[in-house]
Amino acid sequence: MKKILAATAMTMFFAAGAMAQTNANNTRTELDAFANGDTAVWDMMMDENGMDRDDADFQARWDGATPEQQAALKDACTAAQEAQAKFSDMVASRCKTATGN
Template sequence: MKKLIAATALTAIFATGAFAEGVQQYNRSAMETMAGGDTAVVDIMMDAEGNDREDADFQARWDGATPEQQAALKDTCARGIEEKVEFSEVGAARCKIVTTN
């Protein structure tokens, strides 16, 4: 019985991890669609797997982005917020910041 409980717990842990990865990739895909396929805009916020960038990396990419890319990210975030994309806490905070500045 203990082995069954342990196996069930491990399965739940792995399923949760796979679910989280699926959500991240979905968010990446959704953001790319909202950005008109411009992956460079989405790259400012997240890596290819949909993981949030570290703060310093995000800031450097934002600072290095063209005004057009910054405007596109603002529009993309605004649309994501409007369409209730389930951003990570970090992603939601960053979208809120870029859309209000």
């Protein structure tokens, strides 16, 4: 019985890790679609693996972005919000902050 429980726990552990990466990849793909393929827009929020950037990295990238890139991020966030896209809480929060919604 202990072997079955241990095997079940290990399976759930690996499945959760795979699910988290799948969700990150899906988030990146979905967000890129709202940015019309402009990866520079979402590179402000997410790394190449679809993981959320930490606050300091995001702020540095936002501050270094051109006004056009900032506007593109706001437009993509607005479109994603209108479509009720599902993405991480951090990206959702940053979109709300960027758009004022």
